[in-house]
Amino acid sequence: MxxxxxxxxxxxxxxxxxxxxxxxxxxxxxxxxxxxxxxxxxxxxxxxxxxxxxxxxxxxxxxxxxxxxxxxxxxxxxxxxxxxxxGSTPVKKMVSIPSWLSYQAEKEGLSLSKVLQEALKDKLKRTEE
The missing domain is CATH 3.30.160.250 (Double Stranded RNA Binding Domain)
Structure with missing residues (x-):
């Protein structure tokens, strides 16, 4: 087919x-x-x-x-x-961020994956459908 x-x-x-x-x-x-x-x-x-x-x-x-x-x-x-x-299948990507930013994010309990997804959607002006 x-x-x-x-x-x-x-x-x-x-x-x-x-x-x-x-x-x-x-x-x-x-x-x-x-x-x-x-x-x-x-x-x-x-x-x-x-x-x-x-x-x-x-x-x-x-x-x-x-x-x-x-x-x-x-x-x-x-x-x-x-x-x-x-599709919504997760795709693994490697990202590099400064150590101080990683420390602050962890301290605040932020999920790097979730924040990155939200930022990319905002940047692309898209929402999940």
């Missing part, structure tokens, strides 16, 4: 705005003023949706790709990348 999944997303332009939707997954829809951000947003929505399906060991096959008066954009998704990107 291939790791790459191809899903069609239907794209339609109305005035200055692009709209997209998935015939297969009605919850995947949205709009954007440009095709690049539309593609990236649709891809992320599809990845998150497929992540839940993959966790439940489901894999939907793409539906019909032909639409009249609309463009079909193909979004390639790697099942392996989805599981790595959205």
């Amino acid at each position: 291939s790791d790459i999944l191809l899903y069609p997303i239907t794209v339609k332009r109305k005035e200055e705005q692009w709209f997209y939707h998935s015939s297969q997954f009605p919850e995947i829809k949205g709009s954007s003023s440009d095709l690049e951000s539309l593609y990236l947003t649709a891809k992320e929505q599809l990845e998150k949706h497929l992540y839940q399906l993959l966790l439940n060991r489901k894999r939907d096959v793409p539906v019909s790709w032909k639409k009249e008066h609309e463009k079909v954009v193909i979004i390639a998704i790697s099942a392996r990348e989805i599981l790595q990107k959205y």
Whole structure:
């Protein structure tokens, strides 16, 4: 079974705005003023949706790709990348900090792992989903 999944997303332009939707997954829809951000947003929505399906060991096959008066954009998704990107499996990383900082953190009862995770999420402006 291939790791790459191809899903069609239907794209339609109305005035200055692009709209997209998935015939297969009605919850995947949205709009954007440009095709690049539309593609990236649709891809992320599809990845998150497929992540839940993959966790439940489901894999939907793409539906019909032909639409009249609309463009079909193909979004390639790697099942392996989805599981790595959205998975919560801990990954060990080595970090170096000054000894005085380590001492103060231990004295305050701070968990280096938890503080690092919170700082990275803050820096990346992301929250757990």
